[in-house]
Amino acid sequence: MIKRDEAGASGDCLLDVRLWGKESGLSRPYPVMCHLLDTGAVFRELWDVVLGDETKAAIADALGLSVAEARMVVSFWAGLHDIGKITPPFQAQVPVCYKPVRDDPAYVCAPGAEGEKSFRHEIASHWALYQLFEEAGYPGGERLVHKSVSHQVALLGGHHGLFGGVLKAKEAARASDYNPGLGKHGRDGQRRVHFEELRRAMGAYAVPRGGLPAALGVVVSGLVVVADWLASQASAIEPRLPGPGWSGTAAEVDAHWHAAMKAAPGLVRAARVGRARFSIVEFGEMFPFAANSLQRDLAEHLPAMVGEHGPGLVLVTAPTGDGKTEAALFAASLLGRAAGARGLYFAPGGMLELWSAATGQRPSKVVGPLGPLGGSDSFTGDGFSFSFTGNDGEFYLATGNTVRFQQLPDPSHFETYSFAADQYFLAATKDGRTLLRTRSESGFGGNSGRGRLDLIHLDPELWKRHLCDVVGHDLTREERRGLPSGLPEAICPA
Structure with a gap:
């Protein structure tokens, strides 16, 4: 039993350390609160050693804060990235941890909420943080949530690569009604107390008066991803697991935060993350x-x-x-x-450019550069295919994780197919729509492209027919939640 005067609290809700954030590869579960603190600490260290003074100042100026305030606030945001783990679908992944919480009458959720597998924790963070930021005094709106809050929750909810869209104010205010996977009474209170305890421990009370433009949002989002990765290593967590009696009192949360700040520089150094120093002049x-x-x-x-x-x-x-x-x-x-560069990039492989050399005129570049050709972590300089299709000045380039079709008469018009990982292309038909590639269970077969041969047809209509044959119905709203945006309203015929 946690005593109110000892534990972090919000209203009638006490911090529940039974809610786990990390478990795989650990001797015992790691509380969500601890992981949020760890990630915020690592982000703060990345801010100090990776970002240049101009970038820090630009972020602070966009937020309407001093550089010191921006450092605390954006580090706090980084810590919040996994607050969506305080949901039934995520917690139910480890039944032995979930059972005491599921049986606790303080927690209520809709029937079947635990089975909302497509409602991933990062999507839950996206939905939950709108209301929490507004309650904390961040700028709000009447019809659409204020764009500054929208950008903040999007970059945090996108820490696994899929960014959500802007919510309407009514959706944010009734998030649990739209998404049963959020859980209702109890879990919303726990997200709130975790939010407030993290903010208190980190001292991030400043309220931004503006939002980040896209370019700076990409920088912050990238640092959130790196901070989460470094803070999630089992080797980093295991030595810092709280003891069996750890109950999440304010003093214990503060102690964990100070220990996280002390450990963060070592994690960043071990990952060899930082700014290059160009000190040699001879x-x-x-x-x-x-x-x-x-x-x-x-x-x-x-x-x-x-x-x-x-x-x-x-x-x-x-x-x-x-x-x-x-x-x-x-x-x-x-x-x-x-x-004042912070690093050096060495681009492997060649680049492709297409030039026009009409008679009596100076050559001019039409397309490019595109590439590097065949560049990936596993192979460089080969594994790509290029040719003209014979279709009115159209050409294709298959390299890395994309196949691109482009029209020379209108270079701004192109069609792209993107894969989840780099491909090793061996050959293609004349039109570029059927490609031979190599694949293997553990990735690609090194620089030679050895591995299991695979033939892929770039035919969305064929993919759609196969999908509808397997699924047997059009995609439901729940099935669409875990897929990229931009899908047509109707995929499978009625």
């Missing part, structure tokens, strides 16, 4: 040999040019074996230092 500091003529020319002239004009673009063209790689890396170090 070629000889970077390589243990004397520069050749190409490299020496670059080393003698580029530093002064960068000092006078700032960062720019350096193109190195020379035959194989002339030291282009070393020359390019040295140039990247100088330009990275001048630009």
Whole structure:
């Protein structure tokens, strides 16, 4: 039994540490509250070591906060990403943990709520956070939830890659009626007390006066994903599992938060996440040999040019074996230092460009660059297919995780098929609509593309017929929830 004067509380609701957030690979379940604190701490460390001062200032300016306030508030948002785990479908995944909660009369849910498997925890976070942010004083609206809140819940609900849309105010106010998987009495109170305890422990009381534009939202969303990944490692959680008597008192929550902040720098360092430092200004500091003529020319002239004009673009063209790689890396170090860059990207494979060279006219680029061709974690430089289809200037490019059809007369018009993972394409029909690829249970067969052969037809009408034959009916509202947006209203004929 938790005493009110000891536990974190919201109204008549006390923090329930029986609600688990992590369990797989652990000696015992890890409370949701602990995982929220851990993720907020790791995000705060990523903010400190990954983001540059200009990006921090831009985020703060967009939110209408100081940089210090923005740091606390956005870290708090990161912690909230998994608040949707306080739902029947998620908690029911571990029956031994769920039974005491299910049998507790303080918790009420609609019949069958535990079976709402398509109502994933990140979708639940998206729905639940609208009301919680509004109760916390964040800007609200009458018909549509205020866009600043809409952007915040979308980037948190999208931490597994699928971002939800804007909710109407009436939907946000009656979220449990629209989604039985949220649970009703008891669980909404637990989400509220977790929200308030996390906010209190992190000191994130500042209220934004604006929202993040798309470009900054992508940055914050990416850091949330990385923070969640680092904080979710079993090796990071196991040493910090609360003891059997841990009950979630305010003092215990504070102690866990301070321990999480202490552990976060080590997790980030171990992952080798941070900003690159471009401190080398001499070629000889970077390589243990004397520069050749190409490299020496670059080393003698580029530093002064960068000092006078700032960062720019350096193109190195020379035959194989002339030291282009070393020359390019040295140039990247100088330009990275001048630009305040936080890293270096090396693009494997080739790139595709299509140019028009009409008689008597200068060549002009029509399409591209597209690529890198065949670039992935498993293979580079091959595993792609390209050809003209013979259909009025149309060509296709199959590489990585996409197949793209594009019209040369109108380069802005193209059709794209996206796969969940990189593909290794071996061959294709003339029209590019049937492709031969290799697949295996554990991924692709290395750089050679060895693995199980698979023939795929890019025919959505065929896919639709197969789907309808298997399902036997049009998709229900519940079935559509776990699928990407943009599906037509009717898929299978009545």
